Amino acid sequence: MIPYGKQDINQADIAAVVAVLQSDFLTQGPQVPLFEQALAKTVQAQYGVAVNSATSALHIACLALGLGKGDCLWTSPNTFVASANCARYCQAKVDFVDIDPRTYNMCPDALHVKLIDAQRHNTLPKIVMPVHFAGQPCDMQRIHALAQEYGFKIIEDASHAIGATYHNLPVGACQYSDITVFSFHPVKIITSAEGGMAMCNDVQLAEQMRLLRSHGVTHVPAQLDSPHTGEWYYEQVTLGLNYRMIELQAALGLSQLQRLPVFLAQRQHLRQRYDCLLKDLPLQLPVADSMTTSANHLYPIQLNALEQDSSLSRQPSRKAIFDRLRAQGIGVHVHYIPVHTQPYYQTLGFAYGDYPQSEHYYQHALSLPLYHGMTEQQQDQVIEELADVLMVCA
Numbered sequence: 001m002i003p004y005g006k007q008d009i010n011q012a013d014i015a016a017v018v019a020v021l022q023s024d025f026l027t028q029g030p031q032v033p034l035f036e037q038a039l040a041k042t043v044q045a046q047y048g049v050a051v052n053s054a055t056s057a058l059h060i061a062c063l064a065l066g067l068g069k070g071d072c073l074w075t076s077p078n079t080f081v082a083s084a085n086c087a088r089y090c091q092a093k094v095d096f097v098d099i100d101p102r103t104y105n106m107c108p109d110a111l112h113v114k115l116i117d118a119q120r121h122n123t124l125p126k127i128v129m130p131v132h133f134a135g136q137p138c139d140m141q142r143i144h145a146l147a148q149e150y151g152f153k154i155i156e157d158a159s160h161a162i163g164a165t166y167h168n169l170p171v172g173a174c175q176y177s178d179i180t181v182f183s184f185h186p187v188k189i190i191t192s193a194e195g196g197m198a199m200c201n202d203v204q205l206a207e208q209m210r211l212l213r214s215h216g217v218t219h220v221p222a223q224l225d226s227p228h229t230g231e232w233y234y235e236q237v238t239l240g241l242n243y244r245m246i247e248l249q250a251a252l253g254l255s256q257l258q259r260l261p262v263f264l265a266q267r268q269h270l271r272q273r274y275d276c277l278l279k280d281l282p283l284q285l286p287v288a289d290s291m292t293t294s295a296n297h298l299y300p301i302q303l304n305a306l307e308q309d310s311s312l313s314r315q316p317s318r319k320a321i322f323d324r325l326r327a328q329g330i331g332v333h334v335h336y337i338p339v340h341t342q343p344y345y346q347t348l349g350f351a352y353g354d355y356p357q358s359e360h361y362y363q364h365a366l367s368l369p370l371y372h373g374m375t376e377q378q379q380d381q382v383i384e385e386l387a388d389v390l391m392v393c394a
């Protein structure tokens with residue numbers, strides 16, 4: 001089976017992890033701050049706060065920005081559930097902004113319309129979370145301009161977008177946001193097994209997130225002349241969590257970060273081959289906006305052939321195409337089931353029909369295999385099988 005995505009671990013990665021196992025520090029030691037500083041430098045952010053997953057990073061990012069009961073966070077329905085769940089952890093409400101059918105990212109026009117309406121009803125969001133779907137950056141200048149006008153904060157969910165650029169700056173530089181979050185889950189572009197990092201340029205936000213990831217405990221400098229404090233002394237100043245990244249993860253992440261340019265180049269190469277070799281099939285291929293480069297985490301296609309009357313039984317369903325490709329050993333996937341249609345979000349009042357662009361996109365979506373270790377022969381096999389199945393079913 002050719003999987004849709006896969007990590008790539010080499011001898012240097014393994015050696016980095018083994019070296020930590022043989023050192024004195026398994027949890028808190030030098031690797032975590034080294035990884036934070038290296039990634040901050042790579043993406044041109046001031047601070048990086050490493051945690052045990054991007055989900056945790058999104059949670060403490062929301063907490064640090066003051067999201068709580070009575071507040072609302074808006075995100076895209078075309079994302080993994082974690083982008084919305086982080087607001088629920090804070091007892092806040094979640095709402096969604098439909099996607100642009102061209103980019104599959106949050107539509108700035110839809111955001112504007114929804115903001116005008118929310119202002120009228122006094123239900124403006126505290127945080128808006130654009131998601132750089134498939135690694136393609138959102139229209140951050142417009143979202144940022146709306147943030148200035150309507151007074152909300154921005155967290156970029158850049159789980160797919162490490163290495164992407166927007167208007168000549170790396171995603172993660174937070175030029176148009178408060179916080180940017182990356183994921184290092186094995187299926188993403190670089191991995192630390194589990195892991196995530198929140199980037200920002202505000203020292204207070206960074207300090208707050210550091211506090212929240214580790215029980216809300218500070219190690220205040222001991223006043224050695226006081227009988228009440230000493231080297232043992234620490235204070236819990238807020239209710240924090242145990243979301244720390246461990247040294248083994250940081251060592252792997254740091255080693256993988258050295259390989260990021262190679263990973264990105266191979267993904268770009270494969271993406272361009274797909275763009276070229278699929279262009280005559282009845283498909284909508286992912287767009288590339290000028291002034292941005294995608295990190296090419298996914299290669300999502302839209303099956304245009306489904307567009308025609310589905311009552312004509314010769315038209316394939318997405319399911320038929322998916323199943324046939326899987327049976328041929330092609331590990332296609334579907335990203336994403338719109339979050340508002342998940343049973344949990346339906347219990348909160350959302351329903352099918354709420355975000356028609358995301359639903360239409362989902363009905364026609366298929367993600368083709370794309371990862372660093374994929375060969376051109378494997379890619380040719382994917383293209384051949386896809387062309388076959390579209391032909392057979394057409």
Ligand SMILES: *Cc1c(COP(=O)(O)O)cnc(C)c1O
Binds near residue numbers: 053083160195196
């Ligand atoms: C993977 C992913 C997450 C969650 O990342 P974890 O590191 O697995 O917690 C959040 N948002 C998006 C868009 C993702 O793809």
